[in-house]
Amino acid sequence: MTIERSVYGGRMPAGAGDLAVERHGIQPVPESNRYGKPRRLFTVWFAPNLTMSGVFAGTVGISLGLDFWTAFTAMMLGTLVGALPAAYLCTWGSRTGTGQLPLSRLAFGSGVTLPGVTQWLSSIAWDALIGLFGGEALAELLGWPFWLGALVVLLLQGAVGVFGYEALHQLQIWMTFVLGAAFLVIGVKLLSGVPLPVSGSLHGADRVGAFVLTSTISLSLAISWAPYASDFSRYLPRTTSRPRMFWFALLGMVLSYAWVQTLGLWGAKLFTDRTAAGVHGLLGGGALGAFGLLAIAAAAVCSNAMNDYSGSLALQAAGVRIPRPLAAGTAAGLGFLLVLWMHAADTTARFQNVLLFVGYWIPGFVGVVIIDAWLRARARKGAPIDIAAEFARPQPWWPAVAAFVAAFAAAVPFMNTSLFVGPIATALHGADLAYYVAFVVAVAVYAPLRLWAGRRTAVAPEASGTATA
Template sequence: MSDTTPGTAEPQYGTSLTRTEPFATEHIPVAERHGHPRHQFTLWFAANMVLAVMVSGFFSSLFGLSVLQGLSAVAVGTLLGAIVMGVLAGIGTKMGVPQQVQARGPMGYFANFVPIAVLTVISAIGWTAVNTVFAVIALQMLVDVPFWLAAAVIFVVQAVFAIWGHNLIHLINKIATVVLAILFAVITVLSMQQVDFAVGVNPEAPYYMGEVAGWITFAGFFFAYVMTWTPFASDFSRYLPQTTSHGKVTFFTATGTFVAMMWLGGIGVLVSSFAGELDAIPALAELTGSWAPVAMLTVVVSTLPVSAMNLYGGSLSLLTIRIPVNRIVGVVLIALISLGVTLLMQTNPYGSFYDFLNILAYLVVPFSTVLLLDYYLRMRSLGHLATEELFDTRRSVEWGFVAWVVGCAFSALFWTSTLFTGPLASAFAGFGDVSFVAGALAATIAYVALRPLPPLSSLLRGGRDRVEASA
């Protein structure tokens, strides 16, 4: 039976909260479709109301930017990434499969293993660890508890949410939207007492590279943060009815993402003149003074929904690359590995592994670029056949994979990272980090040039067949 079989007329799962989600990477049947596009707002709002976003804002003063420059960079970088997120989430509504499975369209069934393993499995593990480290440090400021024990308890809660699946995650994020909005509103009011709106350009800042270069690079921080979510964009929209407006899904997804990141990233910019000199948790404690326990509780609570989403997306990624487990076991595996990484990172969540996650963001941009191009230039016109081809193993490798590799390779020439600096990075230093633009342009050119050719998997099969025939 095909993975795209519509199934029974009566839903097996529907809107149920009393049973675990029975579906994984297969096509969601028509009878199971439910929800409203506005639910994408609460989902992505809660997902981005985390300390890591505020900490990213702290870099504004380190780049020597003025308050206005910092805020505008957050706005532009976030908006660009949020729009891409929204469009990809809307595609999930039409295709009815996770983002990871959609990538088989341009990449090919087996070639897709490479970007999914690198971009989604590792990203899910890494970001869950980063956010959990913040949560544990914050929890230790409230109660005397060993790091390992606190981390283990938090992971159990996160894993239960992810195991229960789609409907519970949406409900948790609806509740978290209200709770976190109230808690972060308190933090915002307290933080405003520390704001110096007169902060101007500071050429003596440790990372100062010029106003234009600094602005572009700082905007790239927030663009990259959002883009690391894009390989999971459809995971939580694929249950929406196929007739749902693509525009509405895009709007609510992008708006939820933008509001949350602009809010916390903006606070980070406004207090960056002093907070950037401190570690994340001490900075937040100093911002909130006697209200620090409330702030620490906020950090702990905010970690639960976002990490549950990462564990959920990570498990779908394992299934996409055909690791022989079911979704529940996949969640447990991702959680255990991430717990190990959390224990290794402990008090340094923004150390070398965070730098590695930035490298992953460089690779994500060409990936999402190819997905968008392939959908609008090819898959959308195929109708239901587009979904069926996602489960066709004969399409082993396609031109989209080549375009992604070209985009990543060209982008690497401009990378600016502590782990690797591209040979052309210094030549464009006056424009800041242009790696994302370079990767997107190269992937676009490569895809458009290769698309008119016969399917790559067909060419490879034909070549092999000719060799066997002549033997």
């Protein structure tokens, strides 16, 4: 117990602006250490999405052959659908004082190792997805080789991830204004000199398939925050308004993603494999171009620091007894190796493949934890959640793991990447419905298994007690 407390517990920030290293890991944050207002959820979910990965994702609809307005509609639909569960899960932080993967131990039990390790690996993949553009921007700005620009970006983000919760919140407050100004300038330049790509080349079923794929790519961006969601609200007081938390988080995600992906749609011909160079050319070089490149690098640091922080909690939740700051730094180091691989060949293909594959597991995870929370709330009959009591009431691990695996397996025929296209996706002219299928299957499999396993667990002690008597 002492070892676990020293690894999973530790120093917590005392309030807003306390930037000392947070050593506290997956243990619930006690009410005496809670602070903050729900409005800080807007900036913590707004600034990290003002990245060139979002811009690059926005170019996909045009590259598939859609016209601007069709691609825009698909993008907005996918963003909203993906952001809804992430914003909802964010409200669990103040109620439980617990991060998202650590909290999922209620549903997964010892089986949490599977989503925990998956989330940790996903955080490394996101480091590469976003660090790719940050490294390019810094290399373009300073005349460095790409590897050195990427290394500096990942070192900076690793440092912020090590400092932890409050450092992340303070950084995102400042970066909301800095990055907002940078992307506003990019938007003005697009409006003044780049024609809107109003025409597309697709028709009929091919157009529908491209619409669904574009929507799914946008959905994958937004829902990727779901396994992180309560990590950045776990220090908020229990009395914090849940509706306000939900709306601040939802608006932060939707507005930021809509903004940057719209820029990507508009300037799709500029923002190709050479995204950083495209921004520099759009801004005309000079001081303004340098500011744009610096903003891209800073955006990568902001977003990836979130990945490293949540990855450190996921690794602890999976049972790895490593201090949270060290786990955060390790994720950044491994992300550097992956970003070098992504930069070495066809960036467009590798970006889309990594983006989709790191998210296919998330809808199954979301379905499991939401059903578990709903059943637990029904058992409490309206009483406030007592997180210690809930952890003392574990569920069998196998229903959650079975549903998680079944959801991913069911999604495979619906997947569409350049590495693998499922037979159903092919029949649907490229439409990728894997995320939707995974969520539905997870709920359909987990709910009855969970209820059945729960009844068996309740009957077993009674039978045992009768025999003993």
